[in-house]
Amino acid sequence: MRIGKDTVVTLDYRVTDSDANTVDEGAQPLVYLHGGYGGLFAALESALEGKETGEVVTARLEPDQAFGEYDAELISVESRDLFPATLEVGMQFERVVEGGDEETALFTVTDIADGKVVVDGNHPLAGMVLVFHCTVAEVRPATAEEIGHGHTHD
Secondary structure, eight states: OBOOTTEEEEEEEEEEETTSOEEEOOOSOEEEEETTSSSSOHHHHHHHTTOBTTOEEEEEEOGGGTTOOOOGGGEEEEEGGGSOTTOOTTOEEEEEOSSSSOOEEEEEEEEEETTEEEEEOSOTTTTOOEEEEEEEEEEEEOOHHHHHHTSOOO
């Protein structure tokens, strides 16, 4: 069976950056519903379209095709007293983003010093070229329930 709209695809994969440094080992297979349901980057879905079990695909995604460009405006320096006592670099938290629609974004603490905390709202892989090395492990028709829900069911 070929990968097409409304198929469930299982991929064995590994992700590297543009210098071939491993970003994600792909320890677990990636299973997604193919056909624009948002479970996979659109550029990667396009590269996989029409492939069959056993085929190998390498797809290079530019930042705007993956996690976006790095945005320096998403970095802010806050007073240390706004955070819990057990704060550490690497901790993440949700924060309402400006704009009035009550949307939240994930922020990561990147530095703590001199009574200040630096937080970054960029995805950790923002601004990076990502190279996906994939082997199609399985392709099957999606069930009506999976299509209705827009995601796979295990």
